[in-house]
Amino acid sequence: MGKQTIIPFGPQHPVLPEPLHLDLVLEDERIVDAIPSIGYVHRGLELLVSKKEYAEYVYVAERICGICSFMHGLGYCQAVEEIMEIQVPERALFLRTIWAELSRIHSHLMWFGLAADAFGLENLFMLSWRLRESVLDIIEETSGGRVIFGACKIGGVRRDISPETLRDMCQKLEKLKGHMDRLTGVFLNDRSVGYRLKGIGVLTREDAQRLGAVGPLLRASGVDMDMRRLGYAAYERLSFEPVTENDGDCYARCAVRARELYQSIDLIAQAVSMMPDGEVDTKVLGAPKGECFMRLEQPRGEVLYYVRADGTRYIERFRVRTPTFTNIPSMIHCLKGCDFSDVPNVILTIDPCISCIER
Amino acid sequence: MKKFAMERMSLNNLFRKPSTRLYPDAPKKYFPNTRGRLVFNLSDCTFCTLCQKKCPTHAITVRREQQEWELERMRCIACGNCCDLCRKGCLTMKNELTKAVILPEREYYRREKPQSSGEDAVK
Amino acid sequence: MAMEKRIEIFILTVDELVSRTRSLHDEGYRLVQICCSKVDESGKAVLELDYTFDKHYNLYNIRISIEEGAEIPSISEIFGSAFVYENEIHDLYGVSIQGISIDYRGNFYKTAMPHPFTQD
Amino acid sequence: MKIILGVILYIVAAPLVGGILAGIDRVLSAKLQSRVGPPLLQPFYDVLKLFEKRTMIVNRFQNAYAWCHVIFMAMTGAFFFEGGDILLAVFALTLAGIFLILGAYSSNSPYSYLGAERELVLMLAYEPMVILTMVGMYMVAQSFSFMEIAASQRPIILYLPGVFLGFLYILPMKLRKSPFDISSSHHAHQELVRGLTSDFSGSMLALIEIAHWYETTLLLGLVYLFFSFNPVVGVCAAFGTYFLGILVDNSYARLKWELAFTSAWGIALVLGGGNLAILYFIAGG
Numbered sequence: 001m002g003k004q005t006i007i008p009f010g011p012q013h014p015v016l017p018e019p020l021h022l023d024l025v026l027e028d029e030r031i032v033d034a035i036p037s038i039g040y041v042h043r044g045l046e047l048l049v050s051k052k053e054y055a056e057y058v059y060v061a062e063r064i065c066g067i068c069s070f071m072h073g074l075g076y077c078q079a080v081e082e083i084m085e086i087q088v089p090e091r092a093l094f095l096r097t098i099w100a101e102l103s104r105i106h107s108h109l110m111w112f113g114l115a116a117d118a119f120g121l122e123n124l125f126m127l128s129w130r131l132r133e134s135v136l137d138i139i140e141e142t143s144g145g146r147v148i149f150g151a152c153k154i155g156g157v158r159r160d161i162s163p164e165t166l167r168d169m170c171q172k173l174e175k176l177k178g179h180m181d182r183l184t185g186v187f188l189n190d191r192s193v194g195y196r197l198k199g200i201g202v203l204t205r206e207d208a209q210r211l212g213a214v215g216p217l218l219r220a221s222g223v224d225m226d227m228r229r230l231g232y233a234a235y236e237r238l239s240f241e242p243v244t245e246n247d248g249d250c251y252a253r254c255a256v257r258a259r260e261l262y263q264s265i266d267l268i269a270q271a272v273s274m275m276p277d278g279e280v281d282t283k284v285l286g287a288p289k290g291e292c293f294m295r296l297e298q299p300r301g302e303v304l305y306y307v308r309a310d311g312t313r314y315i316e317r318f319r320v321r322t323p324t325f326t327n328i329p330s331m332i333h334c335l336k337g338c339d340f341s342d343v344p345n346v347i348l349t350i351d352p353c354i355s356c357i358e359r
Numbered sequence: 360m361k362k363f364a365m366e367r368m369s370l371n372n373l374f375r376k377p378s379t380r381l382y383p384d385a386p387k388k389y390f391p392n393t394r395g396r397l398v399f400n401l402s403d404c405t406f407c408t409l410c411q412k413k414c415p416t417h418a419i420t421v422r423r424e425q426q427e428w429e430l431e432r433m434r435c436i437a438c439g440n441c442c443d444l445c446r447k448g449c450l451t452m453k454n455e456l457t458k459a460v461i462l463p464e465r466e467y468y469r470r471e472k473p474q475s476s477g478e479d480a481v482k
Numbered sequence: 483m484a485m486e487k488r489i490e491i492f493i494l495t496v497d498e499l500v501s502r503t504r505s506l507h508d509e510g511y512r513l514v515q516i517c518c519s520k521v522d523e524s525g526k527a528v529l530e531l532d533y534t535f536d537k538h539y540n541l542y543n544i545r546i547s548i549e550e551g552a553e554i555p556s557i558s559e560i561f562g563s564a565f566v567y568e569n570e571i572h573d574l575y576g577v578s579i580q581g582i583s584i585d586y587r588g589n590f591y592k593t594a595m596p597h598p599f600t601q602d
Numbered sequence: 603m604k605i606i607l608g609v610i611l612y613i614v615a616a617p618l619v620g621g622i623l624a625g626i627d628r629v630l631s632a633k634l635q636s637r638v639g640p641p642l643l644q645p646f647y648d649v650l651k652l653f654e655k656r657t658m659i660v661n662r663f664q665n666a667y668a669w670c671h672v673i674f675m676a677m678t679g680a681f682f683f684e685g686g687d688i689l690l691a692v693f694a695l696t697l698a699g700i701f702l703i704l705g706a707y708s709s710n711s712p713y714s715y716l717g718a719e720r721e722l723v724l725m726l727a728y729e730p731m732v733i734l735t736m737v738g739m740y741m742v743a744q745s746f747s748f749m750e751i752a753a754s755q756r757p758i759i760l761y762l763p764g765v766f767l768g769f770l771y772i773l774p775m776k777l778r779k780s781p782f783d784i785s786s787s788h789h790a791h792q793e794l795v796r797g798l799t800s801d802f803s804g805s806m807l808a809l810i811e812i813a814h815w816y817e818t819t820l821l822l823g824l825v826y827l828f829f830s831f832n833p834v835v836g837v838c839a840a841f842g843t844y845f846l847g848i849l850v851d852n853s854y855a856r857l858k859w860e861l862a863f864t865s866a867w868g869i870a871l872v873l874g875g876g877n878l879a880i881l882y883f884i885a886g887g
Contacts, residue, residue: 007712014791021592029716029859039573039591047599056415059438117791120780120856123369126635130378137390144394144452150438158443159392186364192781192855212513212563230539293534293541295514304534306517321515325570329563340716341784341858344793365853369634378636 004032007340011040015118015344018354022347026340034335036328038357045359049318054080054288055154057315064320065356066147067110070103071298072320073152078232079294079307080154080315089282090234092156094275097234098166099143099151100296101264101271105173106135106147107299108257108264111351112183115254118344119196124186131179138169156281166272173265184258188251197251201334201346204248213330215301215323216256217350221248227297238270250342253349287313298323300351322356383458393454394437397430400449401468404428410441410450426470433463491532491543496554499546503533503557511535511542513557516567518575520600523547527600529575533557550600551576558583566590574599609680616679620815621645623822627848634852645815649808657804660709667705668806674698675813679820685749688827689736695820699725702798702810709801717797721785723859727866728772734874738765739827741881748827757831759839764877766828770843771869775862776821778814779847781854782862792856 005026011019019040025033045064049057061076062069074096081088109132116124136146142161143151151157161169187193203213208221218225219242226242228235243259245252289311295304301323308317327350334346380387389395406423418434419441421427442450494502514534521528531554533544548554556579558564568579569590576597588596595601624645632639659665675698682691699721706718736746742761743751751758759766775782786797794800799810822840829836857865 005712005715007716009793014795015793035586035589037586037590037592039593042591042593052415053413056413056440059415059436059440062438063436116855120783120787120792121365121852121854122631122789122791123365123635123852126637127368130636133378140393141390142392144390144392144439145437148436148438150394158439182364182368186368190365190855192857195857195861196855209512210562212561227539293543295541302514304515306519306532308519317519317521319517319519321517325566326515326563328566339858341793341856363853366849369849369852372636373630373633375636377633377638379638381638 003027009343016347016352018352020347020352020354020357022335024335024340024343029340031335031338031340031343034332036332038354040358041355042358046318046320049315051314053313054309054315055284057318058153059150061318062148062150062152064359065322065353067107067353068103068298068300068303068356069147070099070149070152071296071303073149074100074233075294075296075303075305075320076307076318077152077154078296079292079305080288080309082292082294083288083290083307083309084154084284084286086155086282086284088156089279090276091160091278092280093234094271095157095161095280096152097238097271098161098169098268099139099149099157100233101268102135102139102142103149104264104299105261106132106139107351108261109135109180109183111257111299111348112187112254115345115348116187116193118348119193121193124183124193127186128183131176131183134172134176134179138172141165142169153281155284156279158281160280166275170269170272173268177262177265180261184261187254187258194251196342196345197254198249200250200342201338201349202247202249203330203334205246207333208248208330211329211333212326213301214326215298215351216243216253216260217301217327217330219244220252220256222246225302227295227302230295232294232296234271234274237274238267240267250345250349287311288315300324300353300356301327303356320356320359322353322359324350324353325357327352387456389454389456391454394439394452395455396432396437396453396457397435397439397441398451398453399428399430399466399468400451401428401470403447403449404468404470405447407446409444409446413440413444415440428468430466431463432457432460432466491545493545493547496546496548496552499533499544500555500557500560502544503560506535506542507560509537511537513561513563514541516564516571518571518577518599520575529577531571531577548577551578553578553580555579556581556583573597576600605684608684612680612683613676616676616683616819617812617815620812620818621649623818623844624815627844630845630848631852634849645811649811652808652811653805655804657806659806660711660801663708664705664801665806667701667708668802668810670701671698671705672809672813672816674701675816675820679816679823682748682820682823685747685752687746688739688748688751689746691748691820692732692736695732695817696725696729698813698817702813706798706801711801713795713800714798717785717794717800720794720859721798723863724775724782724785727863728775730867731768731772731870731874734870734878735762735765735769735824738762738874738878738881741878741885751827752830755831757829759828761881762828762877764873764880768869768873768877769824769828770846771873772866773821773825773843773847774850775866777818777847779851781850781857783851783856784859784862787856 007024007026009022009024011021021037023035024031058073062073064072109128113125113128140146143149203221205222208218222244224242224244243256245255288309291308293306295302303323304321306319310316331350338346406421408421411419411421416434416436418431420429439452442452514536517532519530521530527550529548531546535542556568565582565584568582569586571577572579573588573591625642629639629642674694678691678694703718703721706714739751740746742758743754778786786799802810825840825843826836829839
């Protein structure tokens with residue numbers, strides 16, 4: 001047994017440009033323990049909800065995190081709609097689905113870039129972020145914002161997408177598939193990449209369930225759970241199967257995300273083909289009263305919103321349980337026994353989003 | 360899967376135009392929908408304070424008595440909520456981003472009384 | 483599958499918490515989250531803890547009400563993932579939770595002041 | 603007198619060459635990654651800027667070690683290019699490396715500590731191949747003197763193809779490039795932040811960067827030796843090797859130290875040792 005060293009990983013670390021702090025206990029180069037601490041950029045957004053009118057808070061909720069911004073807005077809207085029993089127009093539901101899937105594609109592509117950077121392949125990083133740029137362009141064209149959509153509102157969506165733009169978008173995404181083949185091909189077949197990913201940070205099916213993992217992390221361990229099955233927005237009418245892999249290592253998590261990229265494009269194509277005409281929002285009157293749990297599938301996994309309203313224009317309590325937060329136990333579990341050089345890979349394969357944790 | 364995919368991709372890039380640009384020297388392409396920045400048009404404003412009330416980040420301050428309208432640019436999150444709500448249509452989103460600044464600046468507009476054609480915007 | 487309808491919450495006392503949680507675990511439920519909210523009940527601050535469980539995409543909620551600074555038992559021995567939530571609640575609300583499997587003793591959330599969420 | 607002038611010329615010119623090489627590296631890397639990238643002289647701007655920064659010293663030995671590193675690195679090149687003994691040059695190079703490791707050890711930061719340990723492992727990994735290269739050159743040119751090797755009309759590469767390939771394999775370790783940028787990489791996107799040089803700052807970091815330029819020049823000089831029968835071919839080969847290094851840097855993930863170590867020894871044994879054995883038997887037989 002070697003000498004134990006404690007290495008501070010974060011809150012400022014170049015591999016993980018987000019303020020998560022980990023104290024890594026090392027024996028030579030092997031991790032024996034990891035102690036996380038968070039709260040470095042806590043913004044008190046959950047408290048802010050009682051200071052803002054419920055309809056305006058959507059824009060604040062979207063800013064919980066830059067990458068899953070649409071999901072946060074959507075979750076908040078759905079929770080309030082559920083409490084107020086608002087019937088959202090059909091077309092708005094489909095538009096929400098399309099934007100949600102676009103945001104998943106852009107999040108996954110960004111993740112691929114960061115993962116490539118973690119094992120020291122900048123070129124691959126540049127490739128995936130280049131592909132992401134084309135998705136961001138689609139998002140900007142349709143919603144007006146590059147990462148903060150600002151498209152969701154209580155009772156529907158704020159703007160419609162014209163049929164030509166939708167058709168255009170489908171063609172662009174179809175073209176993107178070809179480029180994505182190159183990206184995922186390198187991730188899944190390259191020898192040196194495989195050396196850094198295969199058999200690293202294994203999370204077995206039992207451990208994943210015991211430690212409450214969600215999202216691609218859980219699906220990579222062979223558990224078929226996807227909150228889109230709840231059928232929110234238009235998912236009820238789209239056909240898809242959750243992507244699962246069985247190995248539970250970093251490579252399997254890459255594979256899950258790679259296949260989800262194609263799945264998302266497919267879902268968008270389905271949604272576009274089934275999209276009905278009509279209004280995109282309804283008038284919202286009154287104020288919410290009641291409480292509600294709302295779950296969605298973010299790019300990083302299951303997210304849960306809890307909204308409690310007391311009949312005034314202000315929400316009483318808003319809580320977000322983000323996927324990253326609930327994946328922390330699994331991350332710590334995976335880190336133990338890893339090499340120090342695998343730390344960035346393992347941390348990144350849970351796709352940590354610290355701004356999500358720090359509401 | 361072909362062998363040496365990365366190498367080939369890199370060599371291909373060598374003979375292509377770079378995908379990046381030297382922003383802001385080479386300008387970005389904006390879309391008609393882009394929510395770039397908030398633009399205020401003083402002439403139609405009735406100082407109804409609706410935009411102030413509905414701003415999620417308290418970036419707008421309106422003083423009806425003094426006929427003043429003020430925007431804290433660094434607080435504005437360009438959500439466009441005020442543009443949707445403004446009855447006179449004097450708030451719009453320009454599809455162009457703000458330039459980088461060093462210090463937070465307030466944008467200050469004031470209508471001179473009595474109402475004349477001389478509307479001046481003071482920074 | 484249908485949308486989640488209006489939620490059902492089972493209100494329990496602190497004593498019942500562990501036994502109910504254990505039976506849920508044995509039925510195959512998964513811990514989704516633990517949420518704490520501070521509510522005013524006739525002028526007295528009360529903390530409400532919601533334990534959310536899930537099985538086959540259906541939620542099951544338990545709620546316990548405690549006073550500020552009260553002690554409650556941990557469920558992290560039953561659900562391995564509970565320790566992050568319990569540490570969070572301890573750090574933000576000052577609830578002392580007994581027997582957390584991995585207890586960071588208030589060092590999980592780096593806060594400028596102790597228990598920020600109980601302040602007004 | 604001529605030698606002293608030559609040494610001074612080398613000490614001034616080598617960093618310029620190395621800096622421009624670093625600039626070429628950055629321009630090419632950007633091109634390979636489809637970026638616009640920095641101007642050619644960017645490394646010089648960076649180093650000049652580093653000299654203007656405040657130098658934080660965590661340990662008083664740290665500076666001394668860093669200075670020794672730079673001086674020995676410059677001396678190595680001087681030995682080498684002024685026709686000295688290449689064996690001496692290689693040992694001085696190792697010594698320069700050791701000083702950097704000592705500097706990193708002395709700072710007590712866990713990042714530079716781990717970086718130093720990994721650098722030691724890397725050194726163990728590449729040193730056999732470097733020695734084999736020297737031995738091979740001696741066997742072909744019958745001399746350890748740089749002048750005589752360079753003047754030899756025999757195309758060394760034809761006698762030592764295996765040794766050359768082995769040398770190419772360890773080159774990324776010396777140039778701190780992917781897949782072997784284990785102890786310290788050019789950009790700090792690594793779990794060790796910047797490994798070895800994490801705790802150097804300001805002018806000391808600038809000096810280490812300059813030492814690295816010396817090292818690059820020296821290593822490409824070694825590559826040139828393989829092709830010294832024709833200077834044009836030699837220079838082209840050196841640049842070709844450098845380009846290959848950049849290409850590999852952009853095409854491979856970073857490996858771990860275990861694999862770096864075992865593969866480097868394996869290659870040294872099979873390619874280097876095999877090549878020398880064949881050469882020995884042919885020459886002997």
